[in-house]
Amino acid sequence: xxxxxxxxGTAWNLGVAIVDDEDVIVERADAYLPVSxxxxxxxxxxxHADSIVGLLRQVLTFALEKSLKIDxxxxxxxxxxxxxxxxxxxxxxxxxxxxxxxxIGVNHCIAHVEVGIWKTGANDPITLYxxxxxxxxxxxxxxxxxxxxxxxxxxxxxxxxKFARSIGLPHPGGxxxxxxxxxxxxxxxxxxxxxxxxxxxxxLTTAAxxxxxxxxxxxxxxxxxxxxxxxMLVEVTERAVAHAGxxxxxxxxxxxxxxxxxxxxxxxxxxxxxxxxxPETRFLGDNAAMIAHLGNLQLKARDVTPLEESGVNPSFxxxxxxxxxx
Ligand code: AMP
Ligand code: MG
Numbered sequence: 001x002x003x004x005x006x007x008x009g010t011a012w013n014l015g016v017a018i019v020d021d022e023d024v025i026v027e028r029a030d031a032y033l034p035v036s037x038x039x040x041x042x043x044x045x046x047x048h049a050d051s052i053v054g055l056l057r058q059v060l061t062f063a064l065e066k067s068l069k070i071d072x073x074x075x076x077x078x079x080x081x082x083x084x085x086x087x088x089x090x091x092x093x094x095x096x097x098x099x100x101x102x103x104i105g106v107n108h109c110i111a112h113v114e115v116g117i118w119k120t121g122a123n124d125p126i127t128l129y130x131x132x133x134x135x136x137x138x139x140x141x142x143x144x145x146x147x148x149x150x151x152x153x154x155x156x157x158x159x160x161x162k163f164a165r166s167i168g169l170p171h172p173g174g175x176x177x178x179x180x181x182x183x184x185x186x187x188x189x190x191x192x193x194x195x196x197x198x199x200x201x202x203x204l205t206t207a208a209x210x211x212x213x214x215x216x217x218x219x220x221x222x223x224x225x226x227x228x229x230x231x232m233l234v235e236v237t238e239r240a241v242a243h244a245g246x247x248x249x250x251x252x253x254x255x256x257x258x259x260x261x262x263x264x265x266x267x268x269x270x271x272x273x274x275x276x277x278x279p280e281t282r283f284l285g286d287n288a289a290m291i292a293h294l295g296n297l298q299l300k301a302r303d304v305t306p307l308e309e310s311g312v313n314p315s316f317x318x319x320x321x322x323x324x325x326x
């Protein structure tokens with residue numbers, strides 16, 4: 001059974017993990033927290049560069065103590081912040097060359113989907129992938145993950161973080177907004193933007209900030225922000241299920257930790273009679289286990305990355321990947 005080391009570092013989270021077919025054997029992470037404002041790409045990359053050697057040493061020492069032989073090293077090739085991606089790719093290349101093992105560049109979005117399938121036992125779901133920078137509705141069909149719907153501007157997590165920041169809440173804003181929304185009751189009308197199968201969040205973010213400046217209460221506003229953003233996501237996910245004829249919905253990405261989003265999707269799935277799958281929180285947001293796991297799937301399909309093709313791609317789309325492991 002192959003043993004794969006994976007490195008994640010597309011944005012805020014730097015992580016290293018080792019997995020096999022059955023489980024995560026070891027995982028260590030070190031999150032970057034901006035001193036002020038949102039994520040600064042070069043600061044984040046500096047954080048990753050400062051901390052990658054220490055994380056790798058911890059995980060490799062563990063592997064040595066357990067006499068684990070590592071068969072391949074995988075890394076997030078994109079999408080993500082360029083400086084962060086380059087730091088992680090350099091570390092992965094160094095490991096591959098040093099141990100003389102295959103290098104595997106993986107698509108970060110697909111890694112979110114595959115770890116969810118692995119950890120929940122879903123089989124062939126429509127995935128709602130909602131993270132900081134990305135928001136997509138994905139469906140596997142004939143050798144590719146198709147993007148059935150996606151954000152036309154910013155990711156929904158980014159919208160939460162931007163709105164939170166504009167009203168003085170610290171980064172990351174998503175969990176804070178969820179807390180403030182718990183006490184909310186009154187619904188304030190905010191821009192609801194679904195165009196075909198796509199959605200957009202900048203109008204919502206700006207309108208919410210303006211409503212705050214007009215004196216609308218924080219809890220009513222956070223409540224309304226969540227209800228509006230999630231209703232858009234659930235509408236498109238529901239149409240994707242109907243269109244693709246799938247019988248399962250999987251939630252992926254850091255925003256998936258939100259209980260209200262889980263509840264709304266759960267209701268939609270119950271009403272349609274389709275299965276609803278949510279992995280443990282540690283596998284929702286960016287994590288290294290998902291990169292190692294997709295690396296393992298690709299390794300078994302002999303889908304590895306020659307050094308000369310290991311350049312990073314900050315706008316790497318999931319539908320560019322030919323799925324070799326299904
Ligand atoms: P990811 O990029 O997948 O790691 O997800 C990070 C994003 O998830 C950030 O934008 C967070 O604000 C957001 N997030 C995390 N927890 C929650 C939550 N409970 N509600 C809404 N957004 C959240
Ligand atoms: Mg992500």
